[in-house]
Amino acid sequence: MELTATTTIRKPAPQVYAFWRDLENLPTFMAHLEQVRTTGERTSHWTADAPFGKDVGWDAEILEEVPGEKIAWRSTGNADVPNAGTVRFVPAPDGVSTEVHVVLVYDIPGGTIGKAVAKYFGEEPHQQLDDDLRRLKQVLETGEVVRSDGAPWGKRARKEFPQRPAQPLSDAELAKGADA
Amino acid sequence: MKANTWAGRNKVEVRDVPDPKILNNRDAIVRITSTAICGSDLHLVDGYVPTMQDGDVLGHEFMGEVTEVGSGVDQARLRVGDRVVVPFPIACGACAACAAELYSCCENTNPNAGIAEKMFGHPVAGIFGYSHLTGGFAGGQAQYARVPFADVGPLKIESDLTDEQVLFLSDILPTGYMGAEMCDIQPTDVVAVWGAGPVGQFAMDSARVLGAAKVIAIDKEPYRLQMAEQAGHTPVNFDEVDVRSRLLELTGGRGPDKCIDAVGMEATHGSAHIAAYDRVKQAVRSETDRPHALRQAIMSCRSGGVVSVIGVYGGLLDKFPAGAWMNRSLTLRTGQCHVQRYMKPLLERIERGEIDPTRIITHTLPLNEAEHGFEMFKNKQDNCEKVVLKP
Ligand SMILES: NC(=O)c1ccc[n+]([C@@H]2O[C@H](COP(=O)([O-])OP(=O)(O)OC[C@H]3O[C@@H](n4cnc5c(N)ncnc54)[C@H](O)[C@@H]3O)[C@@H](O)[C@H]2O)c1
Ligand SMILES: [Zn+2]
Ligand SMILES: [Zn+2]
Numbered sequence: 001m002e003l004t005a006t007t008t009i010r011k012p013a014p015q016v017y018a019f020w021r022d023l024e025n026l027p028t029f030m031a032h033l034e035q036v037r038t039t040g041e042r043t044s045h046w047t048a049d050a051p052f053g054k055d056v057g058w059d060a061e062i063l064e065e066v067p068g069e070k071i072a073w074r075s076t077g078n079a080d081v082p083n084a085g086t087v088r089f090v091p092a093p094d095g096v097s098t099e100v101h102v103v104l105v106y107d108i109p110g111g112t113i114g115k116a117v118a119k120y121f122g123e124e125p126h127q128q129l130d131d132d133l134r135r136l137k138q139v140l141e142t143g144e145v146v147r148s149d150g151a152p153w154g155k156r157a158r159k160e161f162p163q164r165p166a167q168p169l170s171d172a173e174l175a176k177g178a179d180a
Numbered sequence: 181m182k183a184n185t186w187a188g189r190n191k192v193e194v195r196d197v198p199d200p201k202i203l204n205n206r207d208a209i210v211r212i213t214s215t216a217i218c219g220s221d222l223h224l225v226d227g228y229v230p231t232m233q234d235g236d237v238l239g240h241e242f243m244g245e246v247t248e249v250g251s252g253v254d255q256a257r258l259r260v261g262d263r264v265v266v267p268f269p270i271a272c273g274a275c276a277a278c279a280a281e282l283y284s285c286c287e288n289t290n291p292n293a294g295i296a297e298k299m300f301g302h303p304v305a306g307i308f309g310y311s312h313l314t315g316g317f318a319g320g321q322a323q324y325a326r327v328p329f330a331d332v333g334p335l336k337i338e339s340d341l342t343d344e345q346v347l348f349l350s351d352i353l354p355t356g357y358m359g360a361e362m363c364d365i366q367p368t369d370v371v372a373v374w375g376a377g378p379v380g381q382f383a384m385d386s387a388r389v390l391g392a393a394k395v396i397a398i399d400k401e402p403y404r405l406q407m408a409e410q411a412g413h414t415p416v417n418f419d420e421v422d423v424r425s426r427l428l429e430l431t432g433g434r435g436p437d438k439c440i441d442a443v444g445m446e447a448t449h450g451s452a453h454i455a456a457y458d459r460v461k462q463a464v465r466s467e468t469d470r471p472h473a474l475r476q477a478i479m480s481c482r483s484g485g486v487v488s489v490i491g492v493y494g495g496l497l498d499k500f501p502a503g504a505w506m507n508r509s510l511t512l513r514t515g516q517c518h519v520q521r522y523m524k525p526l527l528e529r530i531e532r533g534e535i536d537p538t539r540i541i542t543h544t545l546p547l548n549e550a551e552h553g554f555e556m557f558k559n560k561q562d563n564c565e566k567v568v569l570k571p
Binding site for chain 2: 127
């Protein structure tokens with residue numbers, strides 16, 4: 001499965017590039033990631049968030065990096081869900097913003113994990129990546145992922161409707177956090 | 181705390197809900213001292229805006245005192261104890277739309293941007309108390325509200341103006357003003373305003389402040405037309421006269437130079453068969469909006485004129501007079517108000533006495549009586565023009 005998405009961020013390309021190149025930042029906006037840990041100059045270990053597949057993890061390596069312009073990576077070894085990605089950073093015509101163009105490729109397996117992943121992406125797989133990029137834009141332009149009462153859980157703000165009502169959360173609800 | 185909530189179609193209910201808390205670093209909590217009911221709330225209550233949920237806290241026109249600020253709020257701009265009016269669109273101040281002062285199109289403040297994008301092609305900003313399509317933010321018909329990006333939008337009131345004088349800077353005064361501003365008014369212009377509700381009244385006052393030669397008010401509620409007339413505008417009752425002929429009479433056959441639609445998607449119509457056509461289509465949801473005022477504005481406007489739309493439309497409409505629009509070189513302008521753009525200059529106009537926003541307030545009720553307020557405002561009872569609620 002190949003997903004593409006793009007957004008424009010009102011920050012210069014070197015800054016957007018640097019944020020992405022620090023792969024440990026990816027889970028702040030990518031809903032399917034729990035954690036990315038840097039393990040070497042070009043290598044890292046990625047852990048999936050529960051809705052994507054519990055206990056799913058894989059190693060990845062950077063294949064290509066052109067500072068301020070492009071990063072390409074792929075999973076290595078025996079990944080449960082072999083995947084690869086490319087992101088390009090292109091200065092926008094306004095002279096201040098950066099276009100971010102992302103391509104992700106997933107090799108979805110059979111079995112339970114494949115089912116979980118397929119369920120995660122749902123009927124409109126590109127929506128997940130669109131939402132990821134919206135959050136990236138929020139983080140870079142405003143400092144954090146924006147929360148509302150109806151969608152209070154940041155990157156766990158799933159697209160489904162109905163949501164919780166647009167009404168303040170109780171202490172208990174706040175303490176409990178998002179449903180996995 | 182107490183809050184007025186949406187309880188299904190045609191039903192609002194004041195309920196006990198949890199107090200709001202800081203969820204983002206740049207949030208503030210505001211203790212609300214005054215809040216109001218808006219024509220936009222009627223679209224929600226009447227069931228014409230999708231994605232409302234039982235329990236959603238209503239209200240997007242409110243002001244009060246800051247009781248708490250998040251760690252990321254710029255203290256030079258906002259502190260605990262400040263008295264603020266809160267603009268209804270939530271804007272981040274940092275995206276390209278905000279940089280262009282298109283605050284109601286802010287690209288970052290709607291966590292449900294994906295839903296909005298499906299309906300509108302591109303997302304729109306978050307709005308307080310105005311469906312999940314615009315973010316699912318609890319509104320301000322309540323004792324307290326959480327205000328995101330509190331150091332961007334809220335306007336500090338440092339003079340001793342009353343709540344009633346400044347409350348409408350949150351929405352309807354800037355909205356009426358933007359409606360007039362989009363008309364690019366010249367001293368020779370006759371400006372016609374459809375709708376003598378609160379928004380229409382402020383569009384009329386703004387048209388005059390911006391120098392229009394004559395301002396015409398179109399509605400069917402005699403008391404609303406009378407209110408407009410008392411403020412110096414020329415009334416036209418669409419229940420009693422044919423609007424287009426009357427407008428031709430009033431303009432020597434030219435038609436108004438500029439036309440403002442301050443009615444929106446729930447317009448009523450003098451001509452029964454067209455009204456019935458739209459009501460049926462709207463009821464079966466094959467058309468979401470009843471655009472009588474907009475159609476009439478386009479047909480009435482002089483060639484080369486401007487039709488400025490501040491009445492809210494939600495989705496799709498039929499029989500849009502594209503031929504009149506195109507062949508007669510009309511300009512159509514519109515938008516949810518970019519309130520933040522107008523708050524300071526309009527505050528100055530209020531301070532100088534050029535605009536008196538209090539003239540439209542007919543009812544002040546405790547928040548507890550919100551349901552009664554909605555009923556009066558919706559059904560035009562007791563000469564109701566604008567309801568202010570006191571939490
Ligand atoms: N653009 C914005 O940012 C913005 C902000 C606030 C409100 N609004 C919208 O402005 C509109 C007016 O708001 P309001 O608070 O004044 O509401 P309101 O319901 O009090 O006023 C609407 C008025 O229009 C009249 N009307 C109905 N059909 C008409 C017709 N065919 N011709 C002329 N008049 C007609 C009604 O009698 C009523 O007096 C609503 O659609 C509201 O949602 C837009
Ligand atoms: Zn309003
Ligand atoms: Zn913005």
